[in-house]
Amino acid sequence: MPCLGDVESDPRELEAFAERFKQRRIKLGVTQADVGSALANLKIPGVGSLSQSTICRFESLTLSHNNMIALKPVLQAWLEEAEAAQRERLAKPEPPCCGDRRRKRTSIAAPEKRSLEAYFALQPRPSSEKIAAIAEKLDLKKNVVRVWFCNQRQKQKRMKYSAVH
Numbered sequence: 001m002p003c004l005g006d007v008e009s010d011p012r013e014l015e016a017f018a019e020r021f022k023q024r025r026i027k028l029g030v031t032q033a034d035v036g037s038a039l040a041n042l043k044i045p046g047v048g049s050l051s052q053s054t055i056c057r058f059e060s061l062t063l064s065h066n067n068m069i070a071l072k073p074v075l076q077a078w079l080e081e082a083e084a085a086q087r088e089r090l091a092k093p094e095p096p097c098c099g100d101r102r103r104k105r106t107s108i109a110a111p112e113k114r115s116l117e118a119y120f121a122l123q124p125r126p127s128s129e130k131i132a133a134i135a136e137k138l139d140l141k142k143n144v145v146r147v148w149f150c151n152q153r154q155k156q157k158r159m160k161y162s163a164v165h
Contacts, residue, residue: 014068015061019110021075022059026107028082032056039078108148112138116145120152 025035032055040049050071057063058071108116119126119134126134126149135145 011065014072017072018059018061021079023107023109024079024083026105028086029104030082032059035075035078038082039074106144108140108144112140116148120149124149124153124156
């Protein structure tokens with residue numbers, strides 16, 4: 001029977017948590033820098049603010065295993081606090097705003113991203129109808145899929161250019 005420490009240090013669990021953390025952070029509309037600054041407000045003993053770079057490295061799994069293990073409970077605590085604050089905000093009716101709110105950055109989960117990459121490998125310039133079909137199949141907005149394909153073509157172009165020069 002595995003002990004609690006084994007579960008917490010399982011690399012697959014850390015990877016899954018990092019992905020969930022990133023998705024939920026983006027859904028909350030919070031930047032990595034905001035997370036780092038907000039950690040100081042949690043008053044967790046021994047934890048001050050963290051750099052945006054540290055949060056980025058946690059999400060991209062480029063920190064050491066021991067640092068990932070140490071940061072997981074801290075980021076879990078921040079996430080629970082941020083989600084509770086979000087629920088509280090949603091419970092209160094907001095006064096009408098000026099309409100200057102920006103659209104939240106779209107985040108595409110790994111399985112959908114792999115599917116998009118497979119579609120792109122087959123056809124980097126799909127028709128509008130094909131984009132609509134892909135969007136429906138992956139449960140994404142048509143515009144998100146269209147922009148993803150545009151961005152991938154630009155990325156491919158940049159990579160080709162940098163390989164030549």
